[in-house]
Amino acid sequence: MSFLVALQFLTRLPSPIRHEITVEEMGRSAAWFPAVGLLLGLILAALDLLLRLALPPAVVDVLLLVALLALTGALHMDGLMDTCDGIFSFKPPERRLEIMRDSRVGSFGVVGAASVLLVQFGALQSLPLGPYGGLEGTPLTQRAAALVLAPLLARWAMVYATVAFPLARASGLGAMLRQHTGRRELVLATLTALVVALAVGRLAGLAAFLVALTTTWLGARYVMTKIPGLTGDVYGAINEVVFAVVLLAWPLLLRVLPWLP
């Protein structure tokens, strides 16, 4: 049930929920964010197999990003743009928070989104296509493993950022969520992320989890040098960046780490 709330919140997939969702339900649903990420990842991996039959690799890579934007209604990319507009503006911290609230996009936002999208594209282009060690005979390639893991870890990162870092303001979607997202939700989300990361990626999956953790920590610390705490927009920005960094790191992790059979 809580999973469906998370699904409705994070995606534009049709939802069977017919009643008004309370803030408490929404906050608690954070425990299921990585599960939603897993679902998105599986959709991406399946789409990838299908599209590769007919289209050139670069076109497939962009279409995967388009699919992710469409599935999420550009929720997180929008957060990334607002975050960039705010934290890179040469204004005092309170004014930066106001700018983030403005739904219009400024030049820092466009440049930020263009850069992150281009890095995501480049990272997808460089994913290795080889079969995954220890899991021969399954359709799981090194590329598919990354397509499953990256959206999952990106959504776990939002839960971690929500629970482990202070909020910048007392109102807004982020604040509402945080009231009801606590240690319990973080533990459940982390368990889901770790189990799937180990199952799909073995040792390299665990390393990818650590990459996501480090990226989130560094990103959140950086944002807090600009504004007094995080906001819902920042959670979205962290999602997009962690997605890009996990994809970027994946080929390197596979080269450096042996994986268990």
Place this chain on the structure above:
Amino acid sequence: MSDFLVALQFLSRLPSPIRRPISLEEMGRSIVWFPLVGLVLGALVAGLDRLLEPVLARPARDALAVWAMVALTGALHLDGLVDACDGLLAFKPPEVRLAIMHESHAGGFGAAAALALLLLKFAAVGGLPPHLRPIGLLLAPALGRWAIVYGYTRYPYARSEPGVSLALKQAAVPWRFALATATAGGACLAVLGPPGLLLLLLALLLATLAAGYVLSRIPGMTGDTHGAVAEGVETLTLVALPLVAASAGFVP
């Protein structure tokens, strides 16, 4: 001839020889020439691409071809895509969606859509095999502009205030649509033979689906949504061309 120049001036930033004010009525009539303007723009881009072939690496030419289309049109249709996405996807009632489309600022949905579309065009141009490359660059703008004529002819217009879009809507009568279709279809046939008509069919399919979505969100089409459809059809043409050519066993 004069109407063609009006269309060229409206749809592109090319220097225009027209030195007098253009009436809304002329503007409307010029819709019949939209696909031909697309062919002219496409030929310019394909020509530029050919000129740069000896000096630039392919990915650089891919990006320049995409950029050239944006520059030649002054981002007219891309701007429409941005506004259309901001309005259509807003969690607001239909009247507010129309008002958001009118705003000149970009929002998150629009910016994300434009970036994704440019990236997709870049990848699609890069995915064209050398013998299909000039064909794609030539036909995509023509079919994109044909889709605009189709949209104006077939679907209701959402706004009532006088302006270019309303003039285009009033002038979009079946015989003009037929001539525009003959231009676009003729170009596809001339370049690719009968399989070229598959591209026209795909353009028709996407334009119809997109208009269906737009009409589910707002009461009619607007200039912005027609521009968004044109961008979508251009991109689809570039993506689908290798498949269409392969399915027909097309060899130059």
